[in-house]
Amino acid sequence: MSAESGSRIVFPVAPRLAAQIPDRMRRRLSYGWRVFRTGMAFGVFGLGALVIGFVLIPVFYLLPGATREREIRGQMIVHLGFRTFVWVMESLGLIRVSRIGTDRLRRDRPYVVIANHPTLIDAVLLLACMPQADCVAKKAVWNNTFLRWAVRGAGYIPNDEGEALIEACGKRLREGRCLLLFPEGTRSPMGQLGRFRRGAARVALKSGCDVVPVVITCDPPTLMKGQKWHQVPDRTVYITLKVEEAIVSRDYVNRYESVATGARRMTASIRALYEENVGDARVDTAEVEGTKLIVE
């Protein structure tokens, strides 16, 4: 019956029949079945975004409270929605997520979470771990029919240029809120790191908040920049979210140095940490209990 033993979702063909199907045909069918499940997951995402953006967030936004409280309610709804979406993707056997140290993402004071960006769903995976997080959403998201209302209701920050963006991020931290940023600004090149911009370090230094780095690895690579949603790998994708020790911003501030210099030093340290860890955090799929991969 199975083309994918160990995963919760299997290709729906009786074992006797499956044995009679030539290998090549079986691989094609299994791949088609995986593409179909991926399409289902994206469908669920779109539907969820509509419900959250058009119903839940507006309804909860109308409840009494200051703008800050309303936005934080919106972020909690997004968090719960993304948790559900990650559960759906795991249940469909598309991904398996390992979380290492993600309890560090729930601290009682404002901080800046940063992460590398290997896949399209990194923000989804991280926001699913953070009940409250402000993030910077790019223009495409603000113009997206499914997502625009959700990002507005949750009070996310538009991806403006330069000082205005730094100021908007700093304001959220001063209000005691947490921030999620991707220093590369876009998805990482396959298996590598892109250029790290210094905006995240500047925000942290100006606000005096610590930086919590999350190393994301994805094996095999999927949903990379320029890839279509249906260009899926032939097996379950193992994603690891590994939260590193916080980088203390006051270690990069001294009275003889400008913020620009401190940001340069801090970004170099962050980059070194990611260069050291991007390979290390990869899960050995053979060691994940209860899963075994079969080539489809």
Add this chain to the structure above:
Amino acid sequence: MLSKDEVFEKLKEVLTTGFGLRREQLAPTARLVEDLDLDSLDSFDLMVRLEQETGEEIKEDELKSIQTIQDIVDVIHRKLESKESRQV
């Protein structure tokens, strides 16, 4: 008035103390973005700093023309020249 060499030395001082760059990186032909990795925020800070040092506003089109260290030296030197000619 400062000569171009003196402006260059002053600029080196600003870039090393204010932006964490090393003196050996600061050749006149060094490109601000590609070679020195200055981002848009650094460029903004640098222009503010230069305006404070010279007391002259750096205009949008002048900013756009700046690609290298030598370009900054030329712009600053020109500003100082015109400032001096106004005062005479």
